[in-house]
Structures are given as structure tokens and as C-alpha cells.
Amino acid sequence: MSETTVLPLENSAPPHPLKEFWKYFSENKGAVAGLYIILIAVFLAVFADYIAPHSPFDQYRDAILQPPVWMDGGSSKFLLGTDDVGRDILSRLIHGARLSLFVGVIVVTLSLAAGIIFGVTSGYFGGIYEILVMRLMDIILALPSLLLALAIVAILGPSLQNAILSIAVVVLPHYVRLTRASVLSEKSKDYVTASRVCGSGPFRMMFAVLLPNCMAPLIVQATLGFSTAILDAAALGFLGMGAQPPTPEWGAMLANALQFVQRAWWVVTFPGLAILITVLAFNLAGDGLRDALDPKMKR
Amino acid sequence: MNEKPIIQARDLKKYYSIKEGLFFKRTSTLKALDGASFSIKPGETFSVVGESGCGKSTLARLITMIERPTFGDFEVDGINAVTSDPAAMKALRERVQIVFQDPYGSLNPRKKVGAILEEPLLINTGLNAEERREKALAIMDKVGLRREQYSRYPHMFSGGQRQRIAVARALMLNPSLVVADEPVSALDVSVQAQVLNLFMDLQDEMNLAYLFISHDLSVVRLISDHVMVMYLGRPVEQGEKAVIFENPVHPYTRALLAATPHVDRKDRTQRILLTGEIPSPLNPPPGCTFHKRCIHMTNICKEAVPEFRSVGGRMVTCHHAEKFC
Numbered sequence: 001m002s003e004t005t006v007l008p009l010e011n012s013a014p015p016h017p018l019k020e021f022w023k024y025f026s027e028n029k030g031a032v033a034g035l036y037i038i039l040i041a042v043f044l045a046v047f048a049d050y051i052a053p054h055s056p057f058d059q060y061r062d063a064i065l066q067p068p069v070w071m072d073g074g075s076s077k078f079l080l081g082t083d084d085v086g087r088d089i090l091s092r093l094i095h096g097a098r099l100s101l102f103v104g105v106i107v108v109t110l111s112l113a114a115g116i117i118f119g120v121t122s123g124y125f126g127g128i129y130e131i132l133v134m135r136l137m138d139i140i141l142a143l144p145s146l147l148l149a150l151a152i153v154a155i156l157g158p159s160l161q162n163a164i165l166s167i168a169v170v171v172l173p174h175y176v177r178l179t180r181a182s183v184l185s186e187k188s189k190d191y192v193t194a195s196r197v198c199g200s201g202p203f204r205m206m207f208a209v210l211l212p213n214c215m216a217p218l219i220v221q222a223t224l225g226f227s228t229a230i231l232d233a234a235a236l237g238f239l240g241m242g243a244q245p246p247t248p249e250w251g252a253m254l255a256n257a258l259q260f261v262q263r264a265w266w267v268v269t270f271p272g273l274a275i276l277i278t279v280l281a282f283n284l285a286g287d288g289l290r291d292a293l294d295p296k297m298k299r
Numbered sequence: 300m301n302e303k304p305i306i307q308a309r310d311l312k313k314y315y316s317i318k319e320g321l322f323f324k325r326t327s328t329l330k331a332l333d334g335a336s337f338s339i340k341p342g343e344t345f346s347v348v349g350e351s352g353c354g355k356s357t358l359a360r361l362i363t364m365i366e367r368p369t370f371g372d373f374e375v376d377g378i379n380a381v382t383s384d385p386a387a388m389k390a391l392r393e394r395v396q397i398v399f400q401d402p403y404g405s406l407n408p409r410k411k412v413g414a415i416l417e418e419p420l421l422i423n424t425g426l427n428a429e430e431r432r433e434k435a436l437a438i439m440d441k442v443g444l445r446r447e448q449y450s451r452y453p454h455m456f457s458g459g460q461r462q463r464i465a466v467a468r469a470l471m472l473n474p475s476l477v478v479a480d481e482p483v484s485a486l487d488v489s490v491q492a493q494v495l496n497l498f499m500d501l502q503d504e505m506n507l508a509y510l511f512i513s514h515d516l517s518v519v520r521l522i523s524d525h526v527m528v529m530y531l532g533r534p535v536e537q538g539e540k541a542v543i544f545e546n547p548v549h550p551y552t553r554a555l556l557a558a559t560p561h562v563d564r565k566d567r568t569q570r571i572l573l574t575g576e577i578p579s580p581l582n583p584p585p586g587c588t589f590h591k592r593c594i595h596m597t598n599i600c601k602e603a604v605p606e607f608r609s610v611g612g613r614m615v616t617c618h619h620a621e622k623f624c
Binding site: 189191193196209 | 399401410422
């Protein structure tokens with residue numbers, strides 16, 4: 001049995017890496033669903049100007065707190081209803097996708113890049129440098145993350161940019177620790193020694209030999225970090241420290257509408273659902289990514 | 300046999316300092332390798348045998364310049380490899396390459412075979428991509444890999460094939476010495492023979508010298524020219540293969556050889572059972588390091604460290620060597 005299955009594989013050229021990746025990724029149905037939701041979110045964000053039925057800032061004074069279309073008093077003009085100053089919630093959600101994804105991308109890029117540099121160098125060089133970096137990360141981890149982010153934003157001044165920066169600092173230790181741990185476990189393996197014997201310098205060792213072998217957990221952490229970043233940005237927005245009104249950021253939308261939660265549930269529910277679905281989609285896709293990228297899971 | 304040696308090692312020693320204790324740390328010295336001198340000529344196989352923890356792999360790490368010896372030095376092609384400047388050391392590294400024991404850990408799982416083989420060229424030569432590819436394919440032919448395996452990942456190969464890749468990588472820079480650190484002990488016996496044959500064919504073809512580290516005496520008997528038996532970081536007996544295997548002198552060598560299984564009844568010798576375990580290199584016994592397990596032990600063995608001296612055509616570290624000649 002094994003003979004018949006192994007032989008044709010030996011003789012055929014290996015499949016294209018992307019094709020192979022998709023084969024393993026698509027086995028996980030949840031991950032595929034997550035990926036589709038992410039793609040839809042990206043599509044909405046990119047074409048928000050054309051898709052959204054109204055401008056996110058237009059206030060329709062004759063339709064304040066109008067319920068969604070399927071409820072009594074709802075109209076097809078505002079599919080998900082309107083908020084307390086008469087803005088179309090659907091349009092604001094669509095435009096909000098743009099902000100949330102932007103926050104996710106920037107936060108993950110910043111913290112991943114910095115985390116990889118600190119993590120790889122401290123794992124590779126060790127010594128005093130490693131102690132300094134790791135203790136600094138421990139200090140950041142020791143403070144409650146949202147509180148630290150709040151403090152940083154409070155110092156820098158409330159705005160979306162500063163919220164992004166502070167979230168990037170707060171999630172940095174996760175990437176540094178993860179990278180360092182993988183570097184330490186990979187460093188002692190024979191292929192690293194072999195590379196050193198044939199003359200690799202420290203730069204090559206760190207970023208061409210060690211880093212690719214440490215990427216799998218980092219990619220997963222980055223995908224999951226995407227959702228953390230969106231959540232944290234929403235939390236900062238909710239506390240008034242992130243996006244400022246009238247920006248249609250999901251967290252800020254929640255915060256502004258809080259006082260109407262008894263009267264008009266849709267004002268709070270839909271931004272909350274948007275956050276939930278997006279975060280869930282990223283988590284699912286992240287899990288699938290981890291399985292698909294692990295060479296040990298391949299057959 | 301008057302060629303210049305590739306490796307000339309003089310009294311190589313490697314000590315590690317170990318911190319012990321939780322609160323009151325005291326530093327003690329672990330003598331992983333405590334004085335090894337030898338030379339290897341081109342086209343020659345020099346085998347190092349001994350049980351686990353006797354310093355074989357430490358020796359490999361020193362010779363491949365992964366670590367620096369604590370004391371002593373060695374020359375590669377007549378150039379001192381301990382005191383030379385970094386640029387000269389880089390050139391020397393090309394001359395000495397290594398094949399590891401575990402073929403599953405020694406190949407980068409993220410790189411294709413082609414990239415693994417070309418890495419040494421990429422770092423050390425100015426060849427372009429096409430030339431590197433040509434060289435890699437040529438070496439693959441030489442070690443018995445098929446050309447279409449160039450773009451496969453290591454996990455698609457069996458242990459024996461992986462070891463062929465590892466050998467191919469070691470040969471990419473045309474080294475004069477290949478350090479083989481137990482290259483076949485992780486393989487099936489049938490595959491061991493194939494890989495050993497590959498080693499011997501390549502030696503004939505490229506006039507390679509091997510520093511062959513093993514604990515398998517039948518393998519050592521098959522392939523080596525010179526043998527060094529080590530015990531607790533020190534060579535106990537060193538000489539030509541025929542001399543060592545026909546007439547072992549040191550009690551430890553005699554015990555090792557007696558423990559080798561033989562198929563033929565008339566080849567079997569009286570087993571010499573060693574009692575006790577190898578002592579900790581952190582706290583080696585005084586006098587001869589082997590005296591606690593030696594059946595010929597006398598008082599002098601407990602007190603005086605025996606010298607490494609020439610007895611009957613080989614070097615040996617034993618007070619009573621003459622008795623066994």
C-alpha cells in the first residue's frame with residue numbers, strides 16, 4: 001500500500017508551495033469560513049465609498065434612532081437603523097471596517113517587526129543584552145495591558161494614531177518572547193551548527209537560517225494579534241481614548257450609543273456584532289494557518 | 300606516506316566551567332577533553348572510539364572550529380587554527396566540514412535540498428545562481444541522489460537519503476577533511492552499509508581525510524587507518540588499526556574489543572566485563588582515570604597519572620602496558 005502511494009509522489013514534481021498550502025488550509029472548514037469573512041471585510045473596507053448607502057457623517061434629523069428595516073417603524077432607507085443623531089448605522093459599520101482593519105494591520109506590522117528584531121537578537125546573542133530586553137518585556141507584561149495602553153494614550157493625547165502606537169507597545173512582549181523561545185530551541189539544532197561550519201555570519205544566521213524556522217508560531221500569533229488589536233482599539237475607542245467622534249470606529253460607536261441601549265438596542269448591538277464576527281474570523285483563520293504552516297503536520 | 304598532514308593537533312584540551320548549587324554557587328571545571336594529540340594525512344581515516352561522554356563530540360567541535368580549545372592548538376594544512384586572525388580562520392573553515400549524527404536535525408526543514416547544498420557556495424564563493432546549481436547537481440550525482448530531488452524538502456527523504464544530503468553539503472566546498480560525528484549510528488544497519496560505502500568511495504575519489512567518530516567498533520574496523528580510543532576525555536590508546544585491533548594493550552581497549560559481537564565462533568574471545576560506570580568528568584578519580592574499573596589495577600594506578608607513551612608501536616596511557624604486549 002505504501003509502495004503504491006509513495007512511488008508516484010517520488011516521480012512527480014512537488015506541487016507549488018501556495019497550492020500545497022491551500023490544500024492543507026482548506027481541510028479546516030472553520031479557517032476557510034474565517035478567511036472568507038476577512039476577505040468580505042477587506043472588500044467592504046476598500047470599496048466603502050461605493051457600497052455604503054449613505055455617508056457615515058450625514059445626519060438625517062428626521063430619522064433619529066430609527067429601528068432596523070424589519071421592525072415596526074423601520075424603513076428600507078436605513079437597513080440597520082440610525083443612531084442618536086440620525087446617521088445610518090450600516091454605512092458607519094462599513095466605513096468602520098476600514099478603520100478596524102487599518103488598526104489591525106498597523107499594530108501587527110509594528111509589533112511583529114519590532115518583536116522579531118528584539119526576540120531574534122536577544123535569543124541569538126544572549127548575555128546582558130538578553131537580560132535587559134527580557135526584563136523590560138516582563139515589566140510591560142506586568143502592567144495590565146489596557147491600563148498601560150490608556151496611560152500611553154493619555155500621555156500622547158487621545159487619537160487613533162496614538163491608540164495604535166500604544167497597542168503596539170502593549171502587545172510587543174508576546175512577539176519578543178515567542179521569537180526568543182523559538183530561537184533558543186532552534187539554535188541548538190545541528191542544521192544551525194552546520195550553517196555556522198560553512199561560514200554563516202551572525203546576520204545570516206539570525207534572519208536567513210533561524211527566523212524562517214521560527215515563523216510558524218509568529219504567523220499564528222500575528223493573526224490572533226490582529227483580533228486583539230481590533231478589540232483593544234475598540235476598547236480604547238469605547239473609553240474615549242481612541243478614535244474621536246465623529247469617526248465611525250466600532251468601539252467609539254458602542255461608547256457613544258451606550259446611553260440608548262435600553263431604548264434602541266440596535267445602536268449597540270450591530271457594532272458589537274461587527275467586532276465579534278471580525279475577531280472570530282481572524283482567530284479561526286489563525287488556527288487554520290498554524291496547522292497549514294507546520295511542516296510536521298504535513299504527510 | 301610522507302605527505303604533509305591536514306590536521307596536526309597538539310595536546311588539545313577543552314574545559315567547561317559548570318556552576319553548581321542553588322544558593323551557594325561554586326564553579327567546577329568539567330574536563331570534556333583533556334589532552335589529545337594526533338595528525339591526519341590526506342586520504343586517511345582517523346577513527347575516534349569510546350563510550351558516551353568520553354569527549355568524542357567535543358573533539359569534533361574543536362576540529363570544526365565551532366568551539367575554541369581551552370589549551371593546546373592544532374594546525375589545518377600547516378596553518379594554526381587557534382591563533383590565526385579571523386580572515387585566515389574563515390578560509391580554514393572551508394577546509395574542514397562536518398557530517399552530523401542525526402540526519403533529521405542536521406538539515407534545515409525550511410529549505411529545499413538545492414538551497415541547503417548551495418548555502419556554503421553562497422557564503423564562501425562568488426558563483427552565480429546557475430553555477431551554484433550546476434555544482435549542487437554534480438555533487439548530488441556523486442552521492443547518489445537523483446537530479447529531480449533538487450527541489451524537494453528534507454522531510455520528503457528517508458534517513459539514509461538525508462545523510463547523503465548531509466554528506467553532499469559537507470563536500471560542496473571541496474574540503475580536505477570531513478569530520479563525521481557518528482554518521483551512521485542513527486541509521487538502519489542495511490542503510491549504514493550504503494552510507495559507509497559512500498564514505499569510502501568518496502574518499503578514493505576525492506582523496507578526503509576523515510575524522511570518524513564512532514562507538515561501533517565493527518564500523519571502525521572496516522573503515523579506519525588509525526584508531527584513537529578515548530576514556531573520560533583522554534586518549535588511552537592510539538595507533539594504526541591493525542596494531543590496535545590485533546593486539547590491544549590498554550585494559551579498556553581490550554574490554555571494548557572483547558565486547559564486540561562476532562558471528563564466527565572461533566573469533567569469539569573471552570568477554571572482559573567492566574564493572575561500574577564511567578566516572579563523572581567533573582570529579583575524575585586520581586591517578587589513572589580508568590583504575591576504578593580496571594581488573595589489573597595496582598597501587599601505582601591509584602596515585603600516579605600514567606603518561607601517554609609509545610609501547611610496542613602504538614601510544615598508550617597505562618602503567619602496565621608492557622605486560623600486555
